[in-house]
Amino acid sequence: SLEAGGQLMSPKSPLKVFGEAKKKINDIFTDIEKYITDAKSFVSSIVNLEYELTSTDDEEFIDELCNRVCGIQEMLNRDRMKVAFFGRTSNGKSTVINAMLKRRILPTGMGHTTNCFLQVEGGTSDEGTMYEPIPDSNEEQVRSIESINQLASALSEVKLNESSLLRIVWPQDKCNLLRDDVVLVDSPGIDVSPDLDKWITKHCLDADVFVLVANAESTLMQTEKNFFHKVSNMLSKPNIFILQNRWDASARGTPSEETIKLVKQQHLDRAKAFLVNELGVVSKAEAEKRIFFVSAEEALIARVHQEAGTPTPTSALSEGHQGRLFEFATFERRFEECISQSAVQTKFAQHAVNGKDMVVKLHKLIGIVRESAVSCYESKQQQRIDAASQLDYVEKQLELLTSDVRAKIDEVVLDIEKKVASAFTDEIRR
Numbered sequence: 368s369l370e371a372g373g374q375l376m377s378p379k380s381p382l383k384v385f386g387e388a389k390k391k392i393n394d395i396f397t398d399i400e401k402y403i404t405d406a407k408s409f410v411s412s413i414v415n416l417e418y419e420l421t422s423t424d425d426e427e428f429i430d431e432l433c434n435r436v437c438g439i440q441e442m443l444n445r446d447r448m449k450v451a452f453f454g455r456t457s458n459g460k461s462t463v464i465n466a467m468l469k470r471r472i473l474p475t476g477m478g479h480t481t482n483c484f485l486q487v488e489g490g491t492s493d494e495g496t497m498y499e500p501i502p503d504s505n506e507e508q509v510r511s512i513e514s515i516n517q518l519a520s521a522l523s524e525v526k527l528n529e530s531s532l533l534r535i536v537w538p539q540d541k542c543n544l545l546r547d548d549v550v551l552v553d554s555p556g557i558d559v560s561p562d563l564d565k566w567i568t569k570h571c572l573d574a575d576v577f578v579l580v581a582n583a584e585s586t587l588m589q590t591e592k593n594f595f596h597k598v599s600n601m602l603s604k605p606n607i608f609i610l611q612n613r614w615d616a617s618a619r620g621t622p623s624e625e626t627i628k629l630v631k632q633q634h635l636d637r638a639k640a641f642l643v644n645e646l647g648v649v650s651k652a653e654a655e656k657r658i659f660f661v662s663a664e665e666a667l668i669a670r671v672h673q674e675a676g677t678p679t680p681t682s683a684l685s686e687g688h689q690g691r692l693f694e695f696a697t698f699e700r701r702f703e704e705c706i707s708q709s710a711v712q713t714k715f716a717q718h719a720v721n722g723k724d725m726v727v728k729l730h731k732l733i734g735i736v737r738e739s740a741v742s743c744y745e746s747k748q749q750q751r752i753d754a755a756s757q758l759d760y761v762e763k764q765l766e767l768l769t770s771d772v773r774a775k776i777d778e779v780v781l782d783i784e785k786k787v788a789s790a791f792t793d794e795i796r797r
């Protein structure tokens with residue numbers, strides 16, 4: 368079912384899966400961190416004992432694990448879902464992004480002169496910020512942006528080369544997508560003499576989803592296709608969506624429904640052949656779920672009104688808009704499912720493998736320390752038993768010795784007594 372703004376009603380966005388997975392894996396790494404710091408203080412407390420249960424090598428190894436965990440935690444905090452939009456200038460990339468964000472954040476139309484990559488991401492501040500790279504340096508010029516108009520005028524002053532990336536951090540509370548950790552990247556038009564390899568390596572290797580915004584009024588251009596050929600050469604099976612945009616315009620003025628159907632089928636066949644046969648990124652059945660006939664302009668108008676709580680004037684939308692709004696919402700749903708699933712896989716699966724590896728290694732180390740403690744205890748115990756039996760022997764010897772001496776003394780005493788007694792009897796006789 369469809370809400371007023373043309374969005375699918377649903378209790379929970381698939382994007383939440385990413386947030387939940389991120390929270391879960393973060394909690395796991397907090398536990399791992401605790402396990403490692405406990406192990407570290409334990410090992411430090413016994414490393415200087417005389418028993419040689421552990422060594423400074425072990426201490427260093429645990430330090431290394433600490434650093435690794437911190438590194439992963441930092442990466443986790445930065446991990447977001449990334450979608451990159453491509454297509455020829457004026458196909459409607461910025462309009463699609465705005466429609467997905469439900470507000471006109473990026474400037475659109477011919478007046479838009481910024482010909483570099485624009486990245487929109489969420490921030491916790493209630494003000495926007497623009498980070499503009501300063502050419503030939505690693506620094507950025509930071510500008511705070513209070514309003515969308517101010518952003519448009521700031522962007523119109525930007526003169527950057529086409530492979531630079533300008534970041535716009537926007538209050539995330541105002542857009543669900545941003546709040547759910549989606550980063551959107553708008554590219555300069557593919558027709559703008561692009562250095563495709565550089566674009567891909569600089570901005571696309573970590574993209575979870577690519578959206579080709581095509582113009583439904585014409586066929587896919589070779590430059591558009593070339594780009595995706597390169598992408599699928601560099602990334603194994605990239606997730607690609609094709610939006611046949613401006614479908615309102617193609618539908619407008621077309622004589623019959625029959626013709627519209629025919630045109631649609633032609634686009635669909637070509638787009639499918641591109642994804643399935645040329646790129647080999649999806650199966651025939653899956654391809655159906657990757658191609659959409661939309662009007663980003665209508666979707667944007669409907670969403671802006673929906674956000675403002677005002678009814679969308681039907682005059683602003685063309686005939687048949689319901690179907691196109693529905694198609695846009697279906698695209699968003701599939702996109703959300705795809706991006707969260709892909710991001711969880713590509714971003715967290717490796718962290719999980721690393722986390723497991725660390726726990727296994729630490730467990731092994733602690734196991735070795737434990738074993739040497741046990742054998743040390745046992746050998747001390749043996750020493751104690753040996754010492755005790757030696758003591759026993761000495762005691763017995765001593766006893767034997769003293770009993771000998773005592774017997775001798777008794778003898779001597781007896782002898783003396785005898786002698787004294789006989790001397791005494793002699794005396795009496797005399």
Ligand code: GDP
Nearest residue numbers: 456457458459460461462475476613662663664
């Ligand atoms: P970009 O250069 O690819 O980012 O294209 P823009 O988003 O700036 O759009 C170029 C122009 O096409 C703007 O004037 C938009 O209002 C208009 N436009 C974008 N999408 C549609 C659409 O679906 N239908 C119609 N009729 N116009 C659109």
